[in-house]
Amino acid sequence: MRRKAEASRSAHAREGERHDCAEYDFGQTLGTPKCPILIDARPTHDFDADPRLIPSSVRCGPDKLTDLPAVGAEHSAIVVCQTGSSLSQGVAALLRLRRIPAEVLEGGFEAWRQASPPLVPFAKIPPVDASGRTVWVTRARPKIDRIACPWLIRRFIDPCALFLFVAPSDVIEVAERFGGAPFDIENVFWSHRGDTCTFDTMVGEFGLGTSPLLRLATMVRGADTARLELSPEAPGLLAASLGLSRMYSDDLEQLEAGMLLYDALYRWCRDATDERHNWPTNKPRT
Numbered sequence: 001m002r003r004k005a006e007a008s009r010s011a012h013a014r015e016g017e018r019h020d021c022a023e024y025d026f027g028q029t030l031g032t033p034k035c036p037i038l039i040d041a042r043p044t045h046d047f048d049a050d051p052r053l054i055p056s057s058v059r060c061g062p063d064k065l066t067d068l069p070a071v072g073a074e075h076s077a078i079v080v081c082q083t084g085s086s087l088s089q090g091v092a093a094l095l096r097l098r099r100i101p102a103e104v105l106e107g108g109f110e111a112w113r114q115a116s117p118p119l120v121p122f123a124k125i126p127p128v129d130a131s132g133r134t135v136w137v138t139r140a141r142p143k144i145d146r147i148a149c150p151w152l153i154r155r156f157i158d159p160c161a162l163f164l165f166v167a168p169s170d171v172i173e174v175a176e177r178f179g180g181a182p183f184d185i186e187n188v189f190w191s192h193r194g195d196t197c198t199f200d201t202m203v204g205e206f207g208l209g210t211s212p213l214l215r216l217a218t219m220v221r222g223a224d225t226a227r228l229e230l231s232p233e234a235p236g237l238l239a240a241s242l243g244l245s246r247m248y249s250d251d252l253e254q255l256e257a258g259m260l261l262y263d264a265l266y267r268w269c270r271d272a273t274d275e276r277h278n279w280p281t282n283k284p285r286t
Contacts, residue, residue, distance in 0.1 A: 135180035
């Protein structure tokens with residue numbers, strides 16, 4: 001079985017439009033909860049020549065498949081090598097021995113790169129823990145940025161990322177002790193810059209500046225920095241975010257609920273900004 005890297009309808013194009021390989025067969029699921037786990041199995045020399053990843057990829061050389069404990073039978077996987085050659089076919093076959101549904105990205109990393117969609121600089125991704133997961137640490141009682149950023153990370157950077165919500169004064173020490181990356185506090189790399197918010201920083205640093213994510217970033221910035229005029233949707237995002245913070249006293253439960261909120265907002269930004277709804281829905285033609 002193969003995932004084709006040939007021209008297909010863009011996931012965020014209008015009906016009838018086609019793009020020259022800008023999206024692959026899995027493009028409809030990229031950035032959504034149904035996206036398969038992408039396994040970047042390029043040999044070291046190929047990876048070192050371009051150390052970037054297709055969004056949501058897990059970096060794992062072909063000789064280190066045992067380092068993928070997060071990939072289980074409940075997941076499906078797409079294997080990426082440099083050109084979609086026998087290497088990725090072999091890795092996919094090995095994964096299927098573990099009863100993991102696995103397919104191959106036809107054309108591999110090279111086809112994706114030539115199409116010029118987003119690529120994530122591997123150097124910007126924090127080191128992983130013993131289970132191959134990135135760890136992120138921020139302040140407890142999240143509202144907007146501290147829900148939006150975890151959503152972005154899990155959907156486009158690390159599907160298995162862990163998030164630790166702690167007292168503001170403990171963020172740095174906890175991050176150092178547990179090998180995590182602090183975010184959305186002052187004087188750290190992953191934070192506000194000028195009049196932008198942490199979500200903006202992550203979209204930019206991770207090379208994710210697609211039209212849908214930039215539109216979502218404007219909504220988040222407006223809601224998070226009390227500049228609701230930046231986006232017509234910002235007041236609604238603020239209201240929903242504050243409502244969720246009142247509904248949940250457990251930060252992790254709030255995060256799970258917030259993931260659904262941002263999944264919906266992203267799909268609107270990607271697929272539905274031109275759709276209108278009115279009443280009555282089926283007026284007779286005159």
